[in-house]
Amino acid sequence: MARNQVTTTINGEQAEYLCDTTQSLLSVLRDELGLTGTKEGCGTGDCGACSVTVDGRLVCACLMLGVEAEGKQIETIEGVASSDGLHPLQQKLLEHAALQCGVCTPGIVIAGKALLAENPDPTEEQVRYWLAGNLCRCTGYDKIIRALLDCAAEMREVQ
Amino acid sequence: MNNPVDKPTEFKYVGTRSIRPDGVDKVTGRARFGADYSLPNMVHGAVLRSPIAHGRIVAINTDKAAALPGVVSVVTGADFPDIPRQMVPTGEQQVDIRDVAENIMARNKVFYHGHPVAAVAATSLKIAQQALALIDVEYEPLPLVMDLDTAQADDAPLLHPDQVTMTMAGPVEDARPSNVAMYMPLAKGDIEQGFADADLIVENCFETATVHQGYIEPHATLVDAQVGGRTRVWTCTQGGFLFRTLIAGALGEPVSQLQVIPTEIGGGFGGKLSIYLEPIGVILSRSCSRPVKMVMTREEVLRATGPASASRIWVKLGAKKDGTLVAAQAKLEFEAGGFKGSPMVPAVMTMVASYNIDNVLLEGYDVVVNKPKASAYRAPGAPQAAFAAESMIDELALKLKIDPVDLRLKNAVDEGDFAVYGPPFAAVGLKKSLQAVKEHPWYAEPLADNQGRGVALGFWFNVGMQSSATVRLNEDGAVTVVTGSPDIGGSRASMALFAAEELGVPPDRIQAIVGDTESIGYCDTTGGSRTTYATGMAVVEAARNAVTELRRRAALTWEVPVEQVDWIDGNAVDQSGGHEPLSLAQLTANAGPTGGPIEGTATLNAQGVGPGFGVQLCDVEVDPETGSSKILRYLVVQDVGKAVHPAYVEGQLQGGVVQGIGLALNEEYLYTDRGELDNAGFLDYRIPVASDVPMIETRMIEVPHPAHPYGVRGVGETPIVPPMATIANAISHAIGKRITRVPVSPPRLLALIDDQ
Numbered sequence: 040m041a042r043n044q045v046t047t048t049i050n051g052e053q054a055e056y057l058c059d060t061t062q063s064l065l066s067v068l069r070d071e072l073g074l075t076g077t078k079e080g081c082g083t084g085d086c087g088a089c090s091v092t093v094d095g096r097l098v099c100a101c102l103m104l105g106v107e108a109e110g111k112q113i114e115t116i117e118g119v120a121s122s123d124g125l126h127p128l129q130q131k132l133l134e135h136a137a138l139q140c141g142v143c144t145p146g147i148v149i150a151g152k153a154l155l156a157e158n159p160d161p162t163e164e165q166v167r168y169w170l171a172g173n174l175c176r177c178t179g180y181d182k183i184i185r186a187l188l189d190c191a192a193e194m195r196e197v198q
Numbered sequence: 199m200n201n202p203v204d205k206p207t208e209f210k211y212v213g214t215r216s217i218r219p220d221g222v223d224k225v226t227g228r229a230r231f232g233a234d235y236s237l238p239n240m241v242h243g244a245v246l247r248s249p250i251a252h253g254r255i256v257a258i259n260t261d262k263a264a265a266l267p268g269v270v271s272v273v274t275g276a277d278f279p280d281i282p283r284q285m286v287p288t289g290e291q292q293v294d295i296r297d298v299a300e301n302i303m304a305r306n307k308v309f310y311h312g313h314p315v316a317a318v319a320a321t322s323l324k325i326a327q328q329a330l331a332l333i334d335v336e337y338e339p340l341p342l343v344m345d346l347d348t349a350q351a352d353d354a355p356l357l358h359p360d361q362v363t364m365t366m367a368g369p370v371e372d373a374r375p376s377n378v379a380m381y382m383p384l385a386k387g388d389i390e391q392g393f394a395d396a397d398l399i400v401e402n403c404f405e406t407a408t409v410h411q412g413y414i415e416p417h418a419t420l421v422d423a424q425v426g427g428r429t430r431v432w433t434c435t436q437g438g439f440l441f442r443t444l445i446a447g448a449l450g451e452p453v454s455q456l457q458v459i460p461t462e463i464g465g466g467f468g469g470k471l472s473i474y475l476e477p478i479g480v481i482l483s484r485s486c487s488r489p490v491k492m493v494m495t496r497e498e499v500l501r502a503t504g505p506a507s508a509s510r511i512w513v514k515l516g517a518k519k520d521g522t523l524v525a526a527q528a529k530l531e532f533e534a535g536g537f538k539g540s541p542m543v544p545a546v547m548t549m550v551a552s553y554n555i556d557n558v559l560l561e562g563y564d565v566v567v568n569k570p571k572a573s574a575y576r577a578p579g580a581p582q583a584a585f586a587a588e589s590m591i592d593e594l595a596l597k598l599k600i601d602p603v604d605l606r607l608k609n610a611v612d613e614g615d616f617a618v619y620g621p622p623f624a625a626v627g628l629k630k631s632l633q634a635v636k637e638h639p640w641y642a643e644p645l646a647d648n649q650g651r652g653v654a655l656g657f658w659f660n661v662g663m664q665s666s667a668t669v670r671l672n673e674d675g676a677v678t679v680v681t682g683s684p685d686i687g688g689s690r691a692s693m694a695l696f697a698a699e700e701l702g703v704p705p706d707r708i709q710a711i712v713g714d715t716e717s718i719g720y721c722d723t724t725g726g727s728r729t730t731y732a733t734g735m736a737v738v739e740a741a742r743n744a745v746t747e748l749r750r751r752a753a754l755t756w757e758v759p760v761e762q763v764d765w766i767d768g769n770a771v772d773q774s775g776g777h778e779p780l781s782l783a784q785l786t787a788n789a790g791p792t793g794g795p796i797e798g799t800a801t802l803n804a805q806g807v808g809p810g811f812g813v814q815l816c817d818v819e820v821d822p823e824t825g826s827s828k829i830l831r832y833l834v835v836q837d838v839g840k841a842v843h844p845a846y847v848e849g850q851l852q853g854g855v856v857q858g859i860g861l862a863l864n865e866e867y868l869y870t871d872r873g874e875l876d877n878a879g880f881l882d883y884r885i886p887v888a889s890d891v892p893m894i895e896t897r898m899i900e901v902p903h904p905a906h907p908y909g910v911r912g913v914g915e916t917p918i919v920p921p922m923a924t925i926a927n928a929i930s931h932a933i934g935k936r937i938t939r940v941p942v943s944p945p946r947l948l949a950l951i952d953d954q
Contacts, residue, residue: 059324075234076227078464080414081496085880088414116227129225133217136845139687139853141224142231142415142464163893170888174880176412176465177687178849179856180888 047108049074050118058105065089067105068115076116076145080174087173090146090153091115097153099172116145119152128152128190135186139177146173151187159195163188210767211698212908215845216705218691220462231462232418232434233493240420241270243482243492244326245475246316246333247502248308251344251568251873252357253337255306255315262332263318268325270486272333274316275305277481279450286447288440288471289663289722290574295447297537301571302448302477308337309357309536310570311874312501319482319490342568342873346510346531349377349565357536357566379538380564384546386618392525392557396516399525400593404586405939406922408508408533408867411575412860412885415464416499421479422489429456429480434463436470436684437723438715448477459714460684467857468574469504471725500878505867506575507532507540511586513549515593516557521600523609525557526550530583532564535571540564544659545579547619548919549587552628552657552811553609558618568873574725576854577658577915581861581922585940588654588923593936602653602927603636606813610655627837627901628655628811634835634897635813648820649830650932655813656919660912661726662804666719667736669697669744670797675783677703679710679740682721683733687853687914688846692730693737695842696908700741702768703782719801727912730842731903732804738907744798751792752780806905810916812836814855818928825948827863827929833895839903839911851917852894858921860886866941 042057049072058067065082068074068091080088082101089100092114119126128151131137138144147170154161154169161169166187167180175183223229260272281299285292304315316333320326341355348354354377362373364380393399419433435441438460446453463470475492483490494503509532516525528549532540542562549560595602610628617623635641635653645651670678679697683689690710698705721733745765752770753760756777764771769779789796817830834851841847864884868876877883902909926937933951 061324069233074227075230078231078415079233079493080416080464081880083496083879083881086414086496120226125222125225129222132225133221134215136215136218136688136691136843136849138221138224139846139849140413140415140463140465141220141229142462144224145227148225164889167889171890172887174414174885174887176414176467176857176885177853179852179854179886179894180891181852181894182845182849184888184893 043106045106045109047111047113049113050115060106062105063101064103064105064108065100068100074115074117078142078145080142087150088143088146090149090173092149092153097150116148119148126152127194128155128187131186131190135182135189137178137182137186143173143175147175147183155191155194159191161191209699211705212695212842213844215843216691216695218688219694219708219710220685220690229462231415231464235420235432235461236491237420237422237489240489240491241319241321241486242323242326243317243319243479243490244323244330245314245478246330248304248311248313248315250308250337250339251311252340252342253308254340255304255308256336256338258316259334260316263329266325266329266332268321269318269329270321270488271319271482272316272329273481273485275303278303281448281450286443288443290661290726293539298444298473299448301537302474310568312498312570313536314478317478317482319486343377344568344869344873346533346565349567357568361538377566378563379534379566380542382543382546382562384560384619385558387557389525389527389557389559393516396524397519398594398597399514399516400590400597401514402590402936402938403510403512404589406509406582406585407941408505408569409861409865410500410504410883411467411469411506413465413467413469416494416496417474417503418493419475419479420489420491421476421483423480423483425484425487430459431456431476431479432459432461433476434461434470436463436466436686436725438682438684439720440471440723441473441476442715444473445476445480448473449480457714457716460712463684463686466686467576468578468725471723472503472573474503496880497878500883501875502570504573505535505570507534507572509533509582511582513586513590515590517594517598519598521598521605521608523553523555526555527559528586530560530562532562532579533567533569533572534564535569536566537571538564538566540572541574541579545583548580548657549583551617551619552611552655554611554615576857576918580656580658580919581858584654584656584919585922585926588920589926589936592927603632606655607632624808624904625901626809626811627899630899630901631811631813631835631837634899635815635833638833640815640831640833645817648822648932649817650928650930651815651817652924652926652928652931653813653815654920654923654927655811656916658727658810658916658919660731660807660810661728662732662807663722663728664803665721665733665736666801667733667740668718668797668799669737669740671744671782671786673786673789675707675781675786677701677708679708679737680713680718681733681737682713682718683729684712684724686724687850688843689729691846692734692842696734696737697741700738700745701782702765727810727914731807731906731910731912734842734910735804735906736800736802739800739802740798742798743800744796747796747798748782748785751785751789751796754792755780755788808839808903808905808911810837810912812916812920814920814924816924816928818925818932820929820932820947822951825944825951827942827947829859829892831892831895833897834917835897835899836913836916837899837901837911838913839906840900840909841898842908842910844898847898847913848896850914851896854917855894855921856886856891858918859891859925862922862925862940862942864941864943866943
């Protein structure tokens with residue numbers, strides 16, 4: 040079967056890959072590019088473990104085709120921390136012990152970061168509804184919500 | 199009994215909220231879970247599953263699948279060895295290894311929709327899936343057994359015609375073939391006299407649904423098996439050594455040819471104590487001589503793994519006017535799935551274990567049905583039993599007009615009381631936990647219309663069992679702690695704190711890791727709330743052994759008797775004051791000349807485990823128009839012994855409660871009349887999401903466990919025991935009718951409200 044050549048930008052770097060027409064962006068990231076930080080929990084857009092941003096918009100990578108990434112800007116969990124250190128949300132999640140098994144955490148980081156970009160001062164309820172698409176089975180969400188609110192407050196202070 | 203017993207009186211690092219050793223890997227996506235492993239020359243495996251829930255396999259033709267380009271191997275039950283029936287100890291319980299083998303790959307019969315019947319390995323997952331569609335299987339359908347009544351009818355179709363009802367002591371009298379695999383009574387006193395002495399008797403029948411553990415990471419494995427050589431298995435498991443036992447057992451091979459490497463595990467809750475893919479991977483990998491990767495879809499996870507047993511529990515309680523419980527009787531029926539082994543036994547043992555009751559008769563039944571084989575789920579059996587028992591305790595309180603916490607306080611067990619299943623309790627914090635609920639300001643908060651308040655308690659045994667640990671001191675004074683306990687919820691943070699405390703080294707200088715089956719001594723599973731208790735105990739002992747060696751090296755350096763050397767706050771100190779103290783880093787930097795690298799090792803079988811008791815309170819508001827229930831506030835109080843890392847202990851309490859909220863309000867397997875799961879996805883099998891729940895308030899009661907050097911008791915399972923009862927009691931009060939069936943989903947609640 041002929042494969043499609045795609046040129047895109049992933050975490051600020053140009054990336055080229057070949058993929059099947061039916062292959063999801065999640066499969067491309069994990070299986071073709073070795074970016075396994077983005078997790079698959081359901082493959083049907085219900086759990087949010089595969090959250091990435093595409094041109095700044097939060098999406099489930101399992102619900103988007105690899106070929107649709109042509110010309111787009113993709114951000115994955117691998118692009119969140121830099122040589123300067125962790126993103127404040129990553130640090131806050133650690134300080135609040137807001138992860139147990141950690142498999143949902145990459146999706147929480149991506150989704151939480153997208154929320155803070157859109158709304159730097161969210162209420163608890165806004166955080167809960169924003170994260171309603173990111174399933175966590177371990178924590179009961181309490182510490183995740185607190186970490187996000189704390190992070191938002193600290194980022195507002197810095198700015 | 200070989201627990202180290204020296205007890206520090208105060209702690210420097212234990213009880214702090216340190217950053218977990220694996221934390222940065224987890225928040226950056228570097229942590230590698232089951233599906234994140236690959237090998238060169240790897241192929242992909244996929245499983246063909248039965249489209250019917252009960253039937254005989256007449257014939258399987260794999261010719262077309264094997265001929266598909268890219269397919270490197272096709273296997274069926276005929277490629278797996280015939281395993282004799284044998285009970286194999288796996289730590290907490292025994293399993294019938296023949297059942298395990300037949301559950302992984304059907305031989306002559308399929309016992310549930312989704313039961314594996316064949317598997318394929320191919321150069322791509324897509325080709326493997328195409329090949330599955332080319333396998334022809336001819337089935338002879340058999341009558342379905344989907345519920346407890348059908349299974350126990352006189353003319354019931356038998357899943358296993360050779361199965362008779364067993365007791366702990368052998369077959370029941372007049373045993374004949376039956377879907378009831380086990381009957382277990384637990385009796386004390388004189389039940390008839392007990393009810394005769396009661397001033398008030400209440401009884402009711404309670405039902406819970408088939409549910410799933412719902413871990414976010416699907417099962418995944420990578421197998422590299424060489425013909426005539428060693429087999430390596432990477433897998434997400436709650437126990438590398440358990441999986442070594444089970445995989446070797448299911449293949450009829452010695453454990454020594456098998457290396458199991460536990461990957462990071464994305465949740466388990468008991469569901470990753472069962473093997474599914476690994477032996478299939480071994481057979482596929484051998485047959486094509488290439489590494490094979492197998493990853494389940496979410497649909498496969500829900501159709502063919504995990505579920506926790508549905509149950510029906512009839513319960514009758516008798517009490518005096520003053521609230522003294524005098525009699526408890528119950529019949530507990532648990533669905534095992536296609537093979538025997540529901541958690542009926544712990545359900546029976548835990549059901550009234552929190553109370554002193556003189557006359558008890560509990561009878562448990564383990565019943566096979568055409569559903570996936572039930573796996574452990576966090577305090578297996580106890581939440582179902584507590585739902586029934588705590589609902590009826592609530593009913594007694596209501597009818598006797600006694601405060602529900604006072605009624606429980608009056609009957610609660612304390613130190614020296616004998617558990618209904620035998621031994622006496624050591625120091626336990628049940629009464630303190632009940633008091634804490636009563637004293638919490640929420641207990642006096644007024645309620646509005648359509649709101650109700652529920653209280654319930656829960657008990658779980660916790661276990662000890664075998665653990666190994668090594669504490670390695672590096673030449674720069676940093677420390678590596680190796681255990682064999684997969685870290686499912688942050689246990690490496692606790693392991694680092696134990697070592698920090700004993701060595702006097704800050705936790706950020708300590709790296710705690712999980713070893714594979716060849717890099718560390720045997721460890722039982724991460725289950726039974728045992729890891730922080732037992733493996734933590736091994737870390738304490740290993741660190742103490744390292745300290746002994748450090749003192750010896752300092753004595754050698756100073757040329758003084760070792761008895762003259764103390765270990766204080768990370769330094770060797772000469773009691774005579776004749777030398778400057780030597781730090782751990784100085785001693786390890788000089789380890790070569792004084793005798794070589796320094797490490798401490800410990801192996802133990804932890805005894806004297808301390809049970810966990812918890813009490814929960816919640817306020818619920820029901821919407822009489824939609825039947826939906828909203829959790830307004832939720833309080834969880836638990837005796838945690840000693841919170842080694844308080845934030846992760848709170849996390850266990852909060853996480854267990856929210857899983858329990860799912861069980862109480864939403865989660866339920868829905869089956870078609872063909873025995874096919876109708877909601878095999880997270881959209882329709884709805885676990886709680888962030889917007890469904892409030893913050894979960896925690897109160898940790900610390901009654902130190904006397905048999906642990908730091909007073910630790912297991913905390914992970916108890917939190918899921920009370921929620922179904924707590925929430926059902928709250929809703930019962932809100933609507934003025936007793937909830938007897940969970941989940942209390944909106945349609946079910948609406949029907950209850952409308953049924954005048």
